[in-house]
Amino acid sequence: MKWCQKCVLPDSRPNLVIGDDGICNACKAHGSKREIDWSEREAAFRKVVENARARTSGYDCLIPVSGGKDSTWQVVKCLEYGLTPLAVTWKTPARTAIGQRNLDNLVELGVDHVDYRINPKVEARFMLRAFERFGSTAIPMHMALFNIPLTIASRFNIPLVVWGENSAFEYGTEDESLTGFRLDGTWLKKYGVMHGTTAEDWLEYGFSRKELAAYFGPDAGSMETSGLRAVFLGYYFPWDPQTSLSVAAAHGFTFAAGAARTGYYDYADIDDDFISLHHWMKWYKFGFTRLFDNLSLEIRNGRITRQRALEIIREKGDQTPHADIEKFCAFAGIARERFFAIAETFRDPGVWKQRDDGVWHVPGFPVDNWSWT
Numbered sequence: 001m002k003w004c005q006k007c008v009l010p011d012s013r014p015n016l017v018i019g020d021d022g023i024c025n026a027c028k029a030h031g032s033k034r035e036i037d038w039s040e041r042e043a044a045f046r047k048v049v050e051n052a053r054a055r056t057s058g059y060d061c062l063i064p065v066s067g068g069k070d071s072t073w074q075v076v077k078c079l080e081y082g083l084t085p086l087a088v089t090w091k092t093p094a095r096t097a098i099g100q101r102n103l104d105n106l107v108e109l110g111v112d113h114v115d116y117r118i119n120p121k122v123e124a125r126f127m128l129r130a131f132e133r134f135g136s137t138a139i140p141m142h143m144a145l146f147n148i149p150l151t152i153a154s155r156f157n158i159p160l161v162v163w164g165e166n167s168a169f170e171y172g173t174e175d176e177s178l179t180g181f182r183l184d185g186t187w188l189k190k191y192g193v194m195h196g197t198t199a200e201d202w203l204e205y206g207f208s209r210k211e212l213a214a215y216f217g218p219d220a221g222s223m224e225t226s227g228l229r230a231v232f233l234g235y236y237f238p239w240d241p242q243t244s245l246s247v248a249a250a251h252g253f254t255f256a257a258g259a260a261r262t263g264y265y266d267y268a269d270i271d272d273d274f275i276s277l278h279h280w281m282k283w284y285k286f287g288f289t290r291l292f293d294n295l296s297l298e299i300r301n302g303r304i305t306r307q308r309a310l311e312i313i314r315e316k317g318d319q320t321p322h323a324d325i326e327k328f329c330a331f332a333g334i335a336r337e338r339f340f341a342i343a344e345t346f347r348d349p350g351v352w353k354q355r356d357d358g359v360w361h362v363p364g365f366p367v368d369n370w371s372w373t
Helices: 025-035 038-054 069-080 097-108 120-134 139-155 167-171 185-191 199-205 220-226 241-250 275-280 282-286 290-300 306-316 322-332 336-344
Strands: 061-064 085-090 112-116 160-163 229-232
Touching: 025 290, 038 160, 038 229, 061 069, 061 139, 069 085, 069 097, 069 160, 069 241, 085 097, 085 139, 097 112, 112 139, 120 139, 120 199, 120 322, 120 336, 139 160, 275 282, 275 290, 275 322, 290 306, 322 336
Parallel strands: 061 085, 061 160, 085 112, 160 229
Antiparallel strands: none
16 A cells, blocks of 8 residues: 555545655645636536526526535525525435434525435345445445436426535546536446446345336436536535535534544534444545545645644544444344444455454554554
8 A cells, every 4th residue: 555645545545546756646636726717617607507597497406415514505606696406315314413404404595405215124225235245335325315316307307416526526536537517427437436336236136126216317318318417516616625614604504513423524424324334434445534535635725734634543543433333233134243244344455464463454554553453
């Protein structure tokens, strides 16, 4: 493993490449933001808005929302530009009380809203099967939150879907063609966090087409014919977690200090008790956690140094979300021991080595005196 010498991410992270200069492509992409003409990008967004408003007498756009600070920012921006949005939420089976309050607050900003819930028995089976097969309980989540909004937009003839930041740009990619404004099938396959699968691929794993109906999106042909356009708001406006937080907080978004479970930000991933499992599995697969991702963003935005980031990692130590794991086990109907046995099968031997005393560790880990037990 190699570790970026500017941020704290290793090259085991998917799509992250560290150059001969020791700097990763995500840090270099972030540096390129200084060269972007944001006034030109804003003007381009105005044209997107004009086009959408001219093509419908109903909803101008659809905004996929969770109620978090980013989706609150998206709603605020779209309302500022005169759009009439339909907000759509895939309802997680583990929505939190504060998540519900923030979602209610988002709707009160002045939007129509659809809260789409999938049969929890199907979700529980799907999440467990995805965990067993790919070490990710979040494949059904991503499949739902990407496809449900696109399906609804297609059925309601809504011309525009507005997403938040483009993770290909923010977290690194080897394919520069995916860092632009557009979310399409190619982007989804690589960055939709579905391990390249579609709902069709899961039919042979004990599911019927009817059970997985919500996970099937509109076909690419119908989207092309209808002219449905899906864009990243972060392409047109500088995206920074602190900026979206300040906008969201000014419009009623709330969070509790000290709430971070698998990362650095107290205001992130607070609407769902299961998302922490997805982030935590990075530890087994790649030798880093959500905390490293968050701190790398802080380094790139000039708010902390790399040395301080390493100190924070040492201070926070193990962030295993034990309470969330217990909740998932109850939801999926499995014992805690089985959960950890499944997780262990995804420990990457190219990242981890076992010492003579049986303890697993990551050679070359950048934090000194890390407690591997």
